Amino acid sequence: MGRPEIPVDRTVPARAQLADFLRERRHAAGLTYSQMTKNLGGQPSAATLERAASGSVVPTLDTVRDFIIATTTEKETFGPEPALHSGRELWIRARRVTRAPYYVRKAPDPTLVSDTAGFLKALRHQHVWSGYPAPGEMERMSGPGELPRTTVRRIISGEALPVDPQQAIAFLMACYVIEEADLELWLAAAVRSFKEDRTRSKRIKNISQWVNAHQEMKKRAKAKEDATVTALREEEVRAA
Structure with a gap:
């Protein structure tokens, strides 16, 4: 296993929890x-992995x-999927603790959004809750042209x-x-907001796109839920 490692730095508990998870693996x-x-084919380096x-x-998510x-x-x-999910959650917590303001104590709830001002505020709150990803970082995480960094700056x-x-x-x-069920709640909040805020909705020419996108995401969330239930039942049958 190589030379003994330096003990985990426990100055920030959330960072230490991520480090413990990685070391255990x-x-x-x-x-x-x-x-x-x-x-991994030579990248990232051994030094980068050890530092993570x-x-x-807080290392990069990559x-x-x-x-x-x-x-x-x-x-x-x-x-690797279960571990990837756990690792992402631990990483987000560590990043949140080191980047988000002390007063941010919980994620925004899109089911409580009732107008466009509230929807925009919730999006900004989600950005804070996720640990302030930089506009350039968010642009790179998206498809070509989907989320220009200038647009990100205007939203946040x-x-x-x-x-x-x-x-x-x-x-x-x-x-x-990233879960379809969560995205469905956000799209539902958008549709609800645009319908409630009549002044704003008059300026939104593509509200039907939002309605259609919400319905499509709702179908995807239901399909994923059904697939998960089926997989669990099959696993129970194999284990019996």
Whole structure:
């Protein structure tokens, strides 16, 4: 396993929890950092992976993903997905603690949004809750032309709403709202807001796009829920 590691830096508990999670995976896989880097094709470096598990920094999400992929073993029945989900949650908590203001204590609830001002405020709150991803970072996380950094700046400064549902989805996903069920709630909030705020809705020419996008996301969320239930039942049958 190589030379003994320096103890995890526990100055920031959320960072330490992420580091503990990563170190536990490396120990379970029985790999050195050099071996992990080799398994990943040479990047990121062994030093980067070791620093990610130090507790002294919040690594990039890409590094966390690489770390998890490199330490995934055949013993993990469902592959890396469960660990990727856990790692992302720990990473978001660590990033939130180190970036978000002290007064932000919970995620925004889109079901409480009733008008466009509230919808925009909720989007800005989600950006804070996800740990202030930079406009350039959010642009890179989205498809080409979906979320220009100039648009991100206007949304997080409260100057403008997303121009269409695709842009809203791109913004939310760049703020780590990625489950179809959660995105459906946000699109429902948008539709509800535009209908309630009559003055604003008169200026929105594409409100039918928002309605259609919400219905499509609702179908996707239901399909994923049904698939998950089916998979769990099949697993229960195999285990019986």
